[in-house]
Amino acid sequence: xxxxxxxxxxxxxxxxxxxxxxxxxxxxxxxxxxxxxxxxxxxxxxxxxxxxxxxxxxxxxxxxxxxxxxxxxxxxxxxxxxxxxxxxxxxxxxxxxxxxxxxxxxxxxxxxxxxxxxxxxxxxxxxxxxxxxxxxxxxxxxxxxxxxxxxxxxxxxxxxxxxxxxxxxxxx
Amino acid sequence: xxxxxxxxxxxxxxxxxxxxxxxxxxxxxxxxxxxxxxxxxxxxxxxxxxxxxxxxxxxxxxxxxxxxxxxxxxxxxxxxxxxxxxxxxxxxxxxxxxxxxxxxxxxxxxxxxxxxxxxxxxxxxxxxxxxxxxxxxxxxxxxxxxxxxxxxxxxxxxxxxxxxxxxxxxxx
DNA sequence: CGCCATTGCTTGAAGCGTCAAGTGAATGAT
DNA sequence: ATCATTCACTTGACGCTTCAAGCAATGGCG
Numbered sequence: 001x002x003x004x005x006x007x008x009x010x011x012x013x014x015x016x017x018x019x020x021x022x023x024x025x026x027x028x029x030x031x032x033x034x035x036x037x038x039x040x041x042x043x044x045x046x047x048x049x050x051x052x053x054x055x056x057x058x059x060x061x062x063x064x065x066x067x068x069x070x071x072x073x074x075x076x077x078x079x080x081x082x083x084x085x086x087x088x089x090x091x092x093x094x095x096x097x098x099x100x101x102x103x104x105x106x107x108x109x110x111x112x113x114x115x116x117x118x119x120x121x122x123x124x125x126x127x128x129x130x131x132x133x134x135x136x137x138x139x140x141x142x143x144x145x146x147x148x149x150x151x152x153x154x155x156x157x158x159x160x161x162x163x164x165x166x167x168x169x170x171x172x
Numbered sequence: 173x174x175x176x177x178x179x180x181x182x183x184x185x186x187x188x189x190x191x192x193x194x195x196x197x198x199x200x201x202x203x204x205x206x207x208x209x210x211x212x213x214x215x216x217x218x219x220x221x222x223x224x225x226x227x228x229x230x231x232x233x234x235x236x237x238x239x240x241x242x243x244x245x246x247x248x249x250x251x252x253x254x255x256x257x258x259x260x261x262x263x264x265x266x267x268x269x270x271x272x273x274x275x276x277x278x279x280x281x282x283x284x285x286x287x288x289x290x291x292x293x294x295x296x297x298x299x300x301x302x303x304x305x306x307x308x309x310x311x312x313x314x315x316x317x318x319x320x321x322x323x324x325x326x327x328x329x330x331x332x333x334x335x336x337x338x339x340x341x342x343x344x
Numbered sequence: 345c346g347c348c349a350t351t352g353c354t355t356g357a358a359g360c361g362t363c364a365a366g367t368g369a370a371t372g373a374t
Numbered sequence: 375a376t377c378a379t380t381c382a383c384t385t386g387a388c389g390c391t392t393c394a395a396g397c398a399a400t401g402g403c404g
Binding site: 006007008009012013015016017019020021022023024025026027028030043070117118121122124125126127128129130131132134136137138139140141142143144145146147148149150151152 | 178179180181184185187188189191192193194195196197198199200202215242289290293294296297298299300301302303304306308309310311312313314315316317318319320321322323324
């Protein structure tokens with residue numbers, strides 16, 4: 001513990017931090033609540049289904065899927081087991097590397113995702129996208145990228161440039 | 173589920189959302205990890221101790237403390253029980269309303285907080301405050317307030333104005 | 345005063361995430 | 375060829391959070 005000279009937050013810093021910390025606590029809860037109520041999924045499970053649906057063959061290795069969904073491999077393993085029990089995902093041994101496992105989105109899983117997506121997107125819109133104007137949204141994007149870099153300095157982040165391609169149906 | 177006409181995210185919206193959602197997933201984990209490693213506390217427990225330390229008499233009713241720490245009363249009850257077992261907090265029945273319980277920060281709890289605070293603030297600085305310039309920090313504050321309002325329209329938020337009072341040692 | 349709804353908090357069970365240990369396949373060294 | 379090591383993932387146990395009751399004190403009302 002840094003005993004030398006703690007640099008306390010100044011008043012403006014503190015104001016920003018308080019608003020920010022309240023938000024990062026409450027927003028995930030609000031998003032989870034909507035998904036749970038409307039689809040019986042949590043955010044992580046949704047990200048898993050969404051990640052698979054975008055992948056070629058709707059198939060992804062567990063490790064890749066874990067990174068994509070921002071979670072640990074262990075967590076993913078438990079979650080995929082649950083999703084598999086519900087029939088949304090199927091696991092198969094990776095041909096070519098017997099250590100690896102491929103997770104495959106089933107037709108039922110795809111339908112589940114398709115029925116959950118609109119409500120989730122609507123929630124994201126109403127809580128985050130719509131309350132902010134486009135300029136703020138871009139400010140937010142930059143801010144988040146800088147914070148992500150501070151957390152994980154090695155990782156260069158995709159789509160750091162100011163431009164972006166055409167609209168897509170993905171909501172990951 | 174909103175079947176009428178899902179308004180999908182445009183590309184810039186999607187980019188912002190992806191960065192944002194990655195951040196709100198990873199940042200709490202990073203903050204918790206530091207607190208756990210250095211102090212054996214999680215963020216919520218820290219907020220409880222910090223909230224109490226700022227209150228008059230270092231005492232707060234459970235309900236008020238729950239709001240202050242952004243958590244449910246049930247969660248707070250479990251947490252205070254743990255903190256009480258560790259000697260950081262004491263519970264006493266509220267004189268004047270026998271239903272209410274006051275949580276009181278013990279001297280040991282105060283020392284615990286004092287020893288944990290510098291490391292926590294340093295982490296907040298290094299991950300959020302320092303990577304951003306003052307203008308971005310203010311942008312972030314405004315953005316968070318707008319999102320908080322979108323989540324909880326009734327609640328008017330404190331310190332919504334552009335100005336703020338003098339620096340403080342608080343880090344809640 | 346006696347009744348009952350409400351308030352404020354606590355509790356126990358169930359679900360989810362993390363951590364540490366374990367399994368089995370691939371790789372590399374000898 | 376053999377054995378140790380690494381890799382990719384799985385598993386089980388434990389801890390924390392949530393949810394749904396539960397309990398006691400209080401306030402309102404006739």
